[in-house]
Amino acid sequence: MTNSIETLPTPRHTDPADAPPLRWGILAPGVIANDFVDALRAHTRQQVVAVGSRTLERAAAFAARHGFERAYGSYEELVADPDVDVVYVASPHSEHAAHAHLVIAAGKHVLIEKPMAVTAAEARGIAEAARAAGVFAMEAMWTRYLPQTDIARQLLADGMLGEVKVVTADFGGAAAYDPAGRLWAPALAGGALLDIGVYVVSWASFALGAPESVIATGELAPTGVDAQVALVLTSPGGGQALLSTSLLSGTPSLGSISGTAGRIETDSPFWGPSGIRFHGSGGTVLHWADPFGRPYRQGMSYEAAALARYVTDGLTDSPLHPLDEAITTLQTIDEARRQVGYRSAAGGAQ
CATH class of the missing domain: 3.40.50.720 (NAD(P)-binding Rossmann-like Domain)
Incomplete structure (x- = not known):
């Protein structure tokens, strides 16, 4: 095709x-x-x-x-x-x-x-x-309910990328260290993965599904929570996701999905309203920039509207982000935290 x-x-x-x-x-x-x-x-x-x-x-x-x-x-x-x-x-x-x-x-x-x-x-x-x-x-x-994500969803469903082989995403920000604060305290389930890393893992899940293998390496904060993590996820079909998240440094907040026939690249931030670019065969490049004027967290209006439609229609789960997928995303994070040596509030490794 x-x-x-x-x-x-x-x-x-x-x-x-x-x-x-x-x-x-x-x-x-x-x-x-x-x-x-x-x-x-x-x-x-x-x-x-x-x-x-x-x-x-x-x-x-x-x-x-x-x-x-x-x-x-x-x-x-x-x-x-x-x-x-x-x-x-x-x-x-x-x-x-x-x-x-x-x-x-x-x-x-x-x-x-x-x-x-x-x-x-x-x-x-x-x-x-x-x-x-x-x-x-x-x-x-x-992120799943944003207009740009729906463009990506349609491109994937129509086979415009071919077989997905490489997915990338990063999300990092330099956060002031406070051992009692929400981001850093084990008792509050602190760490980069649960706070912002969930976005990059979810992006990989969107493109590739649940991984069959997880490789993670990172740096722990003095409190024992993950301050920075890099992940390689491999899907059953052989596609790989290269992901990073950090509380130590700001990163571009970009996402990409590359396949055998084309690729998608987001504008920044990939997790909020921004834009998307499609690179197709023969050098085709098409760009869509979000025109709706709902930047950053104003984009949460889309998820609330989606929920209202689903409830009105009698659904009990989201067709765009089912509960089972939220669970498998956390399975990936569980394994990544275990590999980097995350120490729980009880003082032991995750």
Whole structure:
């Protein structure tokens, strides 16, 4: 077959405001929750109606900032609110499993900030609970729902790259070292892999599926968490992913997918709204730059809109990023952390 094309595929679902509105509750009003609500208010018809925090004062301040009234001084009160359809879990990822189970037990749909859990075993428990309860559960891997990712998805599905052989992705940033901080503390499941490395592993999974082998090397912080990691993943079909993540240095934040007939290269950042370039046969180069004006975390509006469509359609899992894939991504991270010697909060190796 030929991969000669004159235009790139048109991305689908480019307007998050076209999704039917659900009533959202916010569990843990931190920085990312603030950005999530800002994105929903600016670009969707989703309704944020309640927030729960460990203190009523913090919840009330968040509600006042975003213009809604219902604020709760406990997570239990939030998930019990009969007017909440879906809960966004925005707590530190060390708490994701416990909070996801709390939401599911209350019979609510749940969007869990990435990573879905700290380990694959925890993620599997969340998936099993959601399926047993018949509620929708989704990891907030918002990159999967971006317009540029849909272009890549269509190119892959149409065979325009041929057989995928090499995938690359990097995500790094220089973070100030604080042994008690979220990024560095073993008790908070700190480290590069779980915080930002999940993006690069998920990108490889998007292109190649779950790997059959993982090779990882890296540098540990004084606290024992991974400060920097490089990975080589090999798929059952022989394709390889070359990935890196770092809390020590900023990196370009680029992704690529190369096949026997062509390749895709993203603009930066690959994990947020940016752009994509296709290199085809005969020197064809086509570029798409995101025109929608929803930069960086404003792109979280796409995942919320997707969830609203899925729930309205009666689905209990995301067709673009299923729970089983979130689990296998964490299996890869589990193995990488083991290989680099990650030390858990208990003081032992991962």
